[in-house]
Amino acid sequence: MKRVVITGMGIISPLGNDVNTFWNRLVNGESGISLIDTFDTSQLKTKIAGCVQGFDAEGRWGKKEARRLDRFAQFGLAAAEQALEQSKLQLDKVDRERIGVYVGSGIGGIHSLIHQVNVMNERGPGRVSPSLVPMMISNAAAAQISIRLGALGPSLSPVTACSIGNTSIGEAFYAIQNGAADIIFAGGTEAAITKLSVASFGNAQALSARNDEPAKASRPFDIDRDGFVMSEGAGVLVLESLENAVRRNAPILCEVIGYGASSDAHHMVASDPEGKGAYLAMKHALAKAKVATDEVDVISAHATSTQVGDRSEMLAVKRLFGNRADKVSITANKSMFGHMLGAAGGAEAIALVESLRHGIIPPTINIDTLDPECNLDIVANSARKVSLDYGLSNSFGFGGHNSAIVLKKYE
Structure with missing residues (x-):
């Protein structure tokens, strides 16, 4: 079995569109949440979101090319291009049949879908773009x-809702x-802040x-x-x-050593109240990594x-970590950039990789009164500098x- 490392990273987020900006704002406990200004929210219950700012697709690829891509x-x-640059991968010097792309999206091209529905209603079906389907399908990213990289290896677009990135x-x-590939670009992407989706989540009382x-x-x-x-x-x-x-002298940022997946088998939208599925995913990930619970330094919740x-996630942590549950540091990045x-x-x-590299755990902001049912070692309101070797991230x-x-600091 081959060891697997991370050699490049790229981010587009409400906290910045490059890794350094994103990381610095996380450590400083800054929020990227603001009032929505891209559509009328007057009739919506929720009027706020974590919106990406300063992203210039036309400046990056030109107007014609940008218009062919859903947001x-x-x-x-854009995130993949950043990761490519940091990895120092020279595509003309590697076997592209050994490069894969595993990038998923939960909702896909909803902006394109809504726009073309409006076109059809206002101008008729003859005006609907023939590019709608390849723009909106979830595997488009x-x-x-893959097309831009000329990556001929395995290509997947997992759709496991909000766990896509980890999947x-x-x-x-x-x-x-x-041994199925040497290099894989992996992660997730989402751009679903529309009046329709905000209305739906809001009416479900989830926001x-x-x-x-x-x-x-x-x-x-x-x-x-x-x-x-x-x-x-x-x-x-x-x-x-x-x-x-090592062969190509790439920058090695971190090592991936474990992965676990499970299903709640409980409800379409509600978490299992006892956190059974969360417990199993963490348990399997640590078992694969051959890491004991007393070796885990930080959990990215x-x-x-x-x-x-x-509460269900904290119940899962308590069940898995037992008497040591209150000894492992826990942080929640979504307190700053929302739920992507x-x-x-x-x-x-990406945040966990930077934590392991720098020995800093970003804070969970906005904790005024800790929920008694979440009474573990939450890194609250300010960052914590501490020696870190192993980190667990949940989705x-x-x-x-x-x-x-499970990620490990690379020595």
Whole structure:
């Protein structure tokens, strides 16, 4: 079995569109949540989101090319290009049949779909773009990345809702470990902040309605949390066999050593209240990594800021870690950039890599009163500097999909 390392990372997020900006704002406890200004929210219960700012698709690829890509595919491609640059991968000097792309999206090209529905209603079916389907399908980002890279290896677009990022990273880890590829670009991308989706999530009472205090709306583990904050972006990482990375003298940022997946088998949208699936995903990930619970230094929690979700995840941690549950540091990145849905796992994996590299755990902001049922070692309101070797990252999604990855500081 081959060892698997991370050699490049790329991020598009409400906290910045490059890894350094994203990481610095995370460590400083800054919020990327604001009032939505891209459409009329006057009739919506929720008027806030984590919106990507300063992203110039036309400046990056030109007007014609940018218009061929839905926003979610633009984000995914931009993150992959960043990851490619950091990895120092020279595509003309590697076997492209050994390069894969595992990048998924939960909702896909909803912007393109809504736009073309409006075109049809206003101008008739003859005016609907023939490019709608290839723009809106969820595998469009993975396909576009593969095309740009000339990557001829395995290409997948996992759809496991909000656990997509970890699913992609974990499955890529397995593929490289088992020799199916040398290099895989893995992660998730999402751009679903539309009036339709915000209305739907809002009517389901899943979103925070703390519209007068956007920066304080996402508050995992706080007793007064009232729902998640929807956000957008992409997180893509380059996973590579250690031997391949060493051979080409690539920058090695971290090592991937474990992956676990499970299903709640409980409900389409509600988390299992006892956290059974979350427990199993973490358990399997640690078993694969051959890491004991007393070796885990930090958990990057899924923690979306919902009452049931946060509590069930903490119940799972207590069950798995037992008497040591209150000794492992826990942080929730979504407190700062909101819930990026299918892109969340990729973004949080990037944050965990940087934590392990720098020995800093970003804070969970907006904790005024800790929920007694979440009474573990939450890194609250300010970053913590500490020696770190092993980190566990959780991602869970609608339908009961759960995935967890284990990362190790590379020495």
